[in-house]
Amino acid sequence: xxxxxxxxxxxxxxxxxxEAKVGVVPSADGSASFxxxxxxxxxxxxxxxxxxxxxxxxPKKGLLRCHYNMMPFSGSGERIRPGSSxxxxxxxxxxxxxxxxxxxxxxxxxxxxDVFVDLPQTDAGTRCAAITAAAMALxxxxxxxxxxxxxxxxxxxxxxxxxDLTYNEEAxxxxxxxxxxxVLHNSxxxxxxQMDGEISKDxxxxxxxxxxxxxxxxxxxxIKALKDYYAKEEKQ
Amino acid sequence: xxxxxxxxxxxxxxxxxLAEGMDYLPGDNTYRENDxxxxxxxxxxxxxxxxxxxxxxxxxxxxxxxDKIICQVTDILMSGWRVNTNTAYSAVLNVKDATQRxxxxxxxxxxxxxxxxxxxxxxxxxxxxxxxxxxxxxxxxRKIEGGRIIKINCQKVPRVIxxxxxxxxxxxxxxxxxxxxxxxGLIWIKGNPEGEFKAEQAIxxxxxxxxxxxxxxxxxxxxx
Numbered sequence: 001x002x003x004x005x006x007x008x009x010x011x012x013x014x015x016x017x018x019e020a021k022v023g024v025v026p027s028a029d030g031s032a033s034f035x036x037x038x039x040x041x042x043x044x045x046x047x048x049x050x051x052x053x054x055x056x057x058x059p060k061k062g063l064l065r066c067h068y069n070m071m072p073f074s075g076s077g078e079r080i081r082p083g084s085s086x087x088x089x090x091x092x093x094x095x096x097x098x099x100x101x102x103x104x105x106x107x108x109x110x111x112x113x114d115v116f117v118d119l120p121q122t123d124a125g126t127r128c129a130a131i132t133a134a135a136m137a138l139x140x141x142x143x144x145x146x147x148x149x150x151x152x153x154x155x156x157x158x159x160x161x162x163x164d165l166t167y168n169e170e171a172x173x174x175x176x177x178x179x180x181x182x183v184l185h186n187s188x189x190x191x192x193x194q195m196d197g198e199i200s201k202d203x204x205x206x207x208x209x210x211x212x213x214x215x216x217x218x219x220x221x222x223i224k225a226l227k228d229y230y231a232k233e234e235k236q
Numbered sequence: 237x238x239x240x241x242x243x244x245x246x247x248x249x250x251x252x253x254l255a256e257g258m259d260y261l262p263g264d265n266t267y268r269e270n271d272x273x274x275x276x277x278x279x280x281x282x283x284x285x286x287x288x289x290x291x292x293x294x295x296x297x298x299x300x301x302x303d304k305i306i307c308q309v310t311d312i313l314m315s316g317w318r319v320n321t322n323t324a325y326s327a328v329l330n331v332k333d334a335t336q337r338x339x340x341x342x343x344x345x346x347x348x349x350x351x352x353x354x355x356x357x358x359x360x361x362x363x364x365x366x367x368x369x370x371x372x373x374x375x376x377x378r379k380i381e382g383g384r385i386i387k388i389n390c391q392k393v394p395r396v397i398x399x400x401x402x403x404x405x406x407x408x409x410x411x412x413x414x415x416x417x418x419x420x421g422l423i424w425i426k427g428n429p430e431g432e433f434k435a436e437q438a439i440x441x442x443x444x445x446x447x448x449x450x451x452x453x454x455x456x457x458x459x460x
């Protein structure tokens with residue numbers, strides 16, 4: 001049986017409905033919320049500020065530090081124990097590595113920019129939503145960035161290459177693969193590439209091409225949220 | 237053929253292409269890659285002659301020489317004080333920049349400025365590593381006594397001051413308070429308790445509604 005019709009009725013290259021907003025955390029230096037279907041990420045930026053412990057300080061440039069956190073009842077299964085876990089630490093590192101190529105902290109030696117991403121509700125694709133929200137929040141905080149970064153997951157379910165998998169598709173009873181990708185908008189470079197599951201070489205190439213095209217849709221949503229925030233301010 | 241791809245004073249996102257071709261030059265907050273000029277921060281585009289630049293709409297306070305700022309003393313050093321500038325970098329206030337009087341070597345510096353005291357100072361030097369030197373020896377610079385300190389977003393400071401200091405003098409006049417605005421976003425208000433409270437509320441209102449037109453009129457209504 002081929003997976004020709006998706007469980008939620010989307011087309012194969014169709015993303016879940018997205019919603020983005022900037023400036024959602026008033027006490028932070030910059031913030032953004034990004035929703036895609038049932039996955040919801042809120043990113044808040046604090047900094048540049050003094051970095052402790054001191055041995056982490058780098059006199060040549062500032063440090064970008066990410067904190068990924070799924071909230072206790074955000075998943076579809078059991079309550080998630082609050083606090084850090086091996087998975088959260090890994091994803092924090094992956095998000096940091098994905099954002100590092102665009103963020104330019106050379107003007108802030110010895111300082112740190114903290115990125116906090118919280119997920120009140122999740123349905124697969126959390127690290128992609130986190131990166132997308134974090135990129136908007138960094139822009140909103142006025143941190144120098146060379147490029148915008150958009151992230152989306154692609155994958156393969158039972159031989160069909162798809163974009164933006166949900167949890168039910170990831171758990172589909174067949175050969176499945178899930179590939180989160182983060183794409184820099186101008187250079188089209190990939191700064192995040194991970195994979196879970198199995199995929200053939202041809203399908204992988206197809207999936208990555210799909211990621212390039214669908215990440216543009218995410219980019220449009222990001223841009224609109226940022227521009228709308230300031231357009232609204234100017235009108236009043 | 238070179239051309240500009242953005243409108244003057246439009247909102248620009250980091251990474252947005254501003255111009256193509258080699259005839260234009262990248263200015264503040266922009267960079268060139270191959271034959272295109274890109275934006276580096278979120279801000280408003282502006283073109284002056286051949287130079288393209290971006291005026292940032294958000295971002296941290298960047299210390300500049302000659303800026304008047306309000307700081308808190310956080311530590312006492314061998315011959316001066318370390319002060320918190322409300323940025324990622326602390327500043328040093330040297331004894332010789334703090335008082336007119338001759339200070340003997342063994343004198344207790346905490347008698348002059350103690351930890352926790354606030355001071356109004358001016359930046360005299362900033363290095364590439366963002367080490368900051370400040371002075372308290374110019375007119376109007378001093379230790380803060382009495383009143384209250386409030387913190388606002390440093391990007392809104394120009395609005396609080398207003399054109400030719402119109403906004404701040406309006407608040408001073410209406411509330412009868414002494415107000416000192418630091419470029420780093422710290423504001424010192426001193427007057428009678430009602431006036432201080434009113435001035436604080438007015439400043440918070442300006443911070444919140446900084447993008448409204450006719451703000452001076454609104455503030456005047458609020459204060460009268």
